[in-house]
Amino acid sequence: MIPATRRERYLKQNQPARLGALAADLARVVSASGIPAVVAVRDLLEESRAFIEWGTPTLLPDRVADAARLVEIGRGITKWYWIWPQSQDNTAERQKLAAQAQAWSDEILQMSGLLESE
Numbered sequence: 001m002i003p004a005t006r007r008e009r010y011l012k013q014n015q016p017a018r019l020g021a022l023a024a025d026l027a028r029v030v031s032a033s034g035i036p037a038v039v040a041v042r043d044l045l046e047e048s049r050a051f052i053e054w055g056t057p058t059l060l061p062d063r064v065a066d067a068a069r070l071v072e073i074g075r076g077i078t079k080w081y082w083i084w085p086q087s088q089d090n091t092a093e094r095q096k097l098a099a100q101a102q103a104w105s106d107e108i109l110q111m112s113g114l115l116e117s118e
Contacts, residue, residue: 002050010054018058019112022051026105033098037088041097045081049074066111073104 010018025048032040052074059067080087080097087093109115 018055023109029101
């Protein structure tokens with residue numbers, strides 16, 4: 001369970017920072033998924049799901065397409081969250097998660113607009 005203080009801190013950030021935090025969590029999933037039976041992956045997936053749940057409503061109504069895409073990504077994260085205990089010892093499955101998490105991270109980082117300000 002994620003502490004309420006974490007939610008409060010997350011929601012105080014501006015939208016680009018929120019999306020950046022989500023992208024960073026997914027990048028950490030990429031790194032952690034290379035290690036068999038690491039507990040951190042499931043925790044990061046849980047936090048990523050929460051970030052989507054908390055942040056997506058703030059995108060509406062002006063970014064409906066982004067909000068819809070985040071809901072789709074959230075479904076994929078939820079799938080991995082539930083199958084991770086059975087998949088964590090399988091190298092091929094860990095590689096699949098790493099590839100998917102990297103793609104999501106890249107997409108969300110692009111969505112955030114943080115790359116445009118550099």
